[in-house]
Amino acid sequence: MDRNGKARTGRKGEGVLLPLASAGRRIHGSVARDLGIAILAGRHAPGAVLPGEIEFSEQLGVSRTAYREAIRILSAKGLVESRPKTGTRVSPRGRWNLLDPDILAWAFESEPSEAFVRDLFELRLIVEPAAAELAAGRRSGLDIARMGHALEEMARHGLAAAAGRAADQAFHHAILEATRNAPLIALSSSIAAAVTWTTIFKQRRRALPRDPLPEHRVLYEAIVAGEPARARARMTDLIRLALADTELSMTE
Amino acid sequence: MDRNGKARTGRKGEGVLLPLASAGRRIHGSVARDLGIAILAGRHAPGAVLPGEIEFSEQLGVSRTAYREAIRILSAKGLVESRPKTGTRVSPRGRWNLLDPDILAWAFESEPSEAFVRDLFELRLIVEPAAAELAAGRRSGLDIARMGHALEEMARHGLAAAAGRAADQAFHHAILEATRNAPLIALSSSIAAAVTWTTIFKQRRRALPRDPLPEHRVLYEAIVAGEPARARARMTDLIRLALADTELSMTE
DNA sequence: AGCCCCATATACTCATACAAATAAACCCGA
DNA sequence: TCGGGTTTATTTGTATGAGTATATGGGGCT
Numbered sequence: 001m002d003r004n005g006k007a008r009t010g011r012k013g014e015g016v017l018l019p020l021a022s023a024g025r026r027i028h029g030s031v032a033r034d035l036g037i038a039i040l041a042g043r044h045a046p047g048a049v050l051p052g053e054i055e056f057s058e059q060l061g062v063s064r065t066a067y068r069e070a071i072r073i074l075s076a077k078g079l080v081e082s083r084p085k086t087g088t089r090v091s092p093r094g095r096w097n098l099l100d101p102d103i104l105a106w107a108f109e110s111e112p113s114e115a116f117v118r119d120l121f122e123l124r125l126i127v128e129p130a131a132a133e134l135a136a137g138r139r140s141g142l143d144i145a146r147m148g149h150a151l152e153e154m155a156r157h158g159l160a161a162a163a164g165r166a167a168d169q170a171f172h173h174a175i176l177e178a179t180r181n182a183p184l185i186a187l188s189s190s191i192a193a194a195v196t197w198t199t200i201f202k203q204r205r206r207a208l209p210r211d212p213l214p215e216h217r218v219l220y221e222a223i224v225a226g227e228p229a230r231a232r233a234r235m236t237d238l239i240r241l242a243l244a245d246t247e248l249s250m251t252e
Numbered sequence: 253m254d255r256n257g258k259a260r261t262g263r264k265g266e267g268v269l270l271p272l273a274s275a276g277r278r279i280h281g282s283v284a285r286d287l288g289i290a291i292l293a294g295r296h297a298p299g300a301v302l303p304g305e306i307e308f309s310e311q312l313g314v315s316r317t318a319y320r321e322a323i324r325i326l327s328a329k330g331l332v333e334s335r336p337k338t339g340t341r342v343s344p345r346g347r348w349n350l351l352d353p354d355i356l357a358w359a360f361e362s363e364p365s366e367a368f369v370r371d372l373f374e375l376r377l378i379v380e381p382a383a384a385e386l387a388a389g390r391r392s393g394l395d396i397a398r399m400g401h402a403l404e405e406m407a408r409h410g411l412a413a414a415a416g417r418a419a420d421q422a423f424h425h426a427i428l429e430a431t432r433n434a435p436l437i438a439l440s441s442s443i444a445a446a447v448t449w450t451t452i453f454k455q456r457r458r459a460l461p462r463d464p465l466p467e468h469r470v471l472y473e474a475i476v477a478g479e480p481a482r483a484r485a486r487m488t489d490l491i492r493l494a495l496a497d498t499e500l501s502m503t504e
Numbered sequence: 505a506g507c508c509c510c511a512t513a514t515a516c517t518c519a520t521a522c523a524a525a526t527a528a529a530c531c532c533g534a
Numbered sequence: 535t536c537g538g539g540t541t542t543a544t545t546t547g548t549a550t551g552a553g554t555a556t557a558t559g560g561g562g563c564t
Contacts (some may be wrong), residue, residue, distance in 0.1 A: 026516065026555095028324065052545065063518045065317065068547085072280065072321045076328035076354070084546040085526040098438040099351055102328070119433045122386075126436075130378040181371045184378075186350040187439065278547065305515065315549045320516085336515040337557040 027062050031070035033106065039079050039090055040103065041110040049089040050080070077103055101190045108197035114250055117198060121243045124191055125236065128172075131188055132219065132235035135178035136228040144224055146174040151220055155213060165196055171216065175223065198246055215241055279314050283322035285358065291331050291342055292355065293362040301341040302332070329355055353442045360449035366502055369450060373495045376443055377488065380424075383440060384471065384487035387430035388480040396476055398426040403472055407465060417448055423468065427475065450498055467493055 025033070038044055050056060057067035071088055074080045078095040082088040097103060107116065135143070153167035172192050176185045219234040274282040290296055302308055309319035323340060326332045330347045334340040349355060359368065387395070405419035424444050428437045471486040 028516085032328075053547095054545095065519085066517060069321060069324045069516095072324040073328040076284075076325040078353075082546065083526075084524070085528090085544055087545060093434065094437070096438065097349075097352055097442075098435045100349055101330075116434070119435050122433055123435050123439070126379060126382040134374075181374055182345065182368070183350045183371050183375050183443075185346070186348065187375070191435075280547080304513090317548060317550085321547095334515065335557065336555065337513055337559095339514060 027066040028069035028073065031060060031062060031067060032073040033102075035070060036074055036077070036079060036102065036106045037109045039074070040107045044090050046090045046092045049087045052087060079103075099187060099190050101193060104190055104194040105197065108194060117246065117250065120191060120194060120198075121239065121246070124188075124195065124239050125243075127184070127188055127191070128239060129232045129235040131176055131179050131181075131184060132223065133228040133232040134181065134184075135175045136223045136226055136231035138180055139178040139223055139226070143174055143178040146177075147171055147220055147223065150174060151213075151216060154216065159212060168212075168216075169193070169196055171220075178223070195242070210241070210245060212238075212241065212245075279318040280321035280325065283312060283314060283319060284325040285354075287322060288326055288329070288331060288354065288358045289361045291326070292359045296342050298342045298344045301339045304339060331355075351439060351442050353445055356442055356446040357449065360446060369498065369502065372443060372446060372450075373491065373498070376440075376447070376491050377495075379436070379440055379443070380491060381484045381487040383428055383431050383433075383436060384475065385480040385484040386433065386436075387427045388475045388478055388483035390432055391430040391475055391478070395426055395430040398429075399423055399472055399475065402426060403465075403468060406468065411464065420464075420468075421445070421448055423472075430475070447494070462493070462497060464490075464493065464497075 035044075044050065051059065053064050053067060053071075057064045060067065071080060071082060075082060077100050078091055078097045080088050081091050081095075098107075150167045150171035154164055154171065157164035157167065159165055159168060169192055173185075173189060176188050176192075179185065215234065215238040219231065219238055222230040222234045277285070287296075296302065303311065305316050305319060309316045312319065323332060323334060327334060329352050330343055330349045332340050333343050333347075350359075402419045402423035406416055406423065409416035409419065411417055411420060421444055425437075425441060428440050428444075431437065467486065467490040471483065471490055474482040474486045
């Protein structure tokens with residue numbers, strides 16, 4: 001994943017270290033990210049107006065051009081709105097595109113509220129079991145192969161390693177692909193990514209106490225068998241367990 | 253709604269008519285919209301590279317500044333990706349944020365594929381009944397009042413009038429608000445908006461043959477009564493009927 | 505054949521000037 | 535005192551040109 005804040009180390013002539021936030025990202029992207037995180041963290045409340053373009057861009061040490069492009073990005077995601085004379089102000093929360101992948105990633109940069117995580121799991125519990133149900137009825141041999149492969153990778157690396165988490169995402173993504181429903185795939189991919197951040201966030205505090213592989217396996221078997229009802233039930237189980245783990249690590 | 257393509261008529265010193273696409277919109281917004289529609293319509297296939305900044309912006313008769321800001325918008329929605337040397341190319345479909353409100357609106361500008369509309373209804377059938385279920389368990393007096401008011405407005409104006417369709421949206425939005433789940437609200441609002449465009453799209457061909465009020469009323473009653481299971485069932489009915497209407501108008 | 509370096513095309517950043525839009529102050533008349 | 539049109543000032547929006555950074559592909563060296 002190169003979407004998080006880590007710098008891509010190891011380049012050859014990297015020169016002196018830049019402000020690490022900007023590694024591998026254009027200036028407009030960095031500014032958009034920083035501002036986006038600040039807004040999602042509540043450092044700029046909805047309704048608040050940002051400083052003028054000239055002032056703010058100077059403050060950030062970037063050109064007005066780059067700053068404006070950053071604002072266009074945030075505006076496209078519903079975070080801010082600009083108008084002449086009035087200035088640029090943070091939009092009310094209701095207009096934020098909370099399912100935008102970047103927004104979700106930014107939200108998990110500064111520990112998200114417990115309520116928000118709960119809401120996301122509630123949504124998962126609505127969408128993903130239904131997705132599993134559809135997938136069980138529509139999956140092709142290729143889909144099954146992909147799921148099986150991802151499962152093996154998960155078993156091999158474990159969820160502590162990045163490769164293992166990638167395999168976990170691949171498994172869920174394969175299920176989604178099998179639904180043959182593009183909007184559904186887009187939706188759940190966003191949430192799944194966010195939940196991966198949750199996993200990382202979780203492991204900041206303590207190692208995952210439970211092996212999540214068994215529930216993945218039984219879900220896989222249900223989909224392979226082509227039994228929609230069972231697939232739905234198994235996916236529900238899986239998410240409930242993940243929720244329980246997350247709640248445990250959040251409350252302590 | 254002022255997000256669609258209609259010009260805001262009736263302004264006083266509106267002057268000579270501009271190219272209507274740009275009415276009430278800044279240049280970067282118009283370009284983003286036009287290009288976005290073109291991409292969603294398949295006029296720029298995924299993987300294709302757009303002409304260079306200088307060439308394309310001249311072709312469109314706008315400055316590079318405005319053009320670049322338009323590209324930033326599209327990039328923020330996952331439609332394109334820009335890199336030095338390579339140029340700007342249309343992203344693979346899997347990266348498009350299909351649930352972005354603008355993307356959905358743009359998709360319905362040039363008649364969307366039947367498959368896409370089916371997928372959206374499939375997603376609605378997953379999400380909205382669950383939302384109604386939650387709403388029935390969590391609704392406050394204020395929520396109920398809002399739903400009731402919207403229902404009255406629907407009855408007074410009918411779905412042929414814009415005011416009636418606005419009331420329809422308000423009704424569904426009130427249900428969503430009652431779920432107290434921000435991501436769920438964001439999701440369904442997008443889809444609901446798209447479905448409103450579907451209704452308009454539908455009525456291009458023939459007037460709606462059936463009065464949709466009865467199913468709204470019984471749904472309302474279930475939520476007022478605080479019966480989650482019944483609310484879920486009634487919402488499912490409502491969406492199935494809407495789907496049937498839409499399919500009818502699409503196939504003939 | 506493989507690796508590294510370099511030329512080149514392209515987007516990216518910057519600075520500056522000017523245009524458009526709109527909220528707010530203002531003036532004027534009733 | 536109030537209403538309404540008009541002016542003004544402030545802020546974003548658009549334009550242009552110059553220069554930078556970066557990725558890619560090819561050419562030369564090992």
